[in-house]
Structure formats: C-alpha cells, structure tokens
Amino acid sequence: MITITLNGAAREVPPGQTLADLVAALDAPPPSLATAVNGEFVARDARGDCKLHDGDAVFTFQPITGG
Secondary structure, three states, X not given: OXXXXXXXXXXXXXXXXXXXXXXXXXXXXXXXXXEEEOOEEEOHHHHHHOEOOOOOEEEEEOOOOOO
C-alpha cells in the first residue's frame, strides 16, 4: 500500500491506483467533481492516466459556476 492525502486526510491505496480508480471508490461523488493532484488540476478524461504515488496530495472539489 502507498499513502496519499485525500482532501487533507491520510488514505492508503494500492500501488498503481489511478485517480479515476480513487474517484470511483468515493462515496457518491457529485457528477461535476473536479480533481487536483499536488496542486495541479487533472481533467476528467486524464484521470485514468494519472497514477497515484506515495505522498501525493489529492483534492476533490465542485467547480464554481455562475455569472
């Protein structure tokens, strides 16, 4: 297992897990969930290519829209 932080909380995940795998494992994520790894935005279609590494900091958030 490797240790990452998810929204500031430590979490163990299997080696080789992708950001897409992590998002899929979340309890009822909203459909418009945005993600960032180590402060860099990761687009929804790039999550499957984004492998998580020990010490990564992952943040999930809902994008702000409006006018």
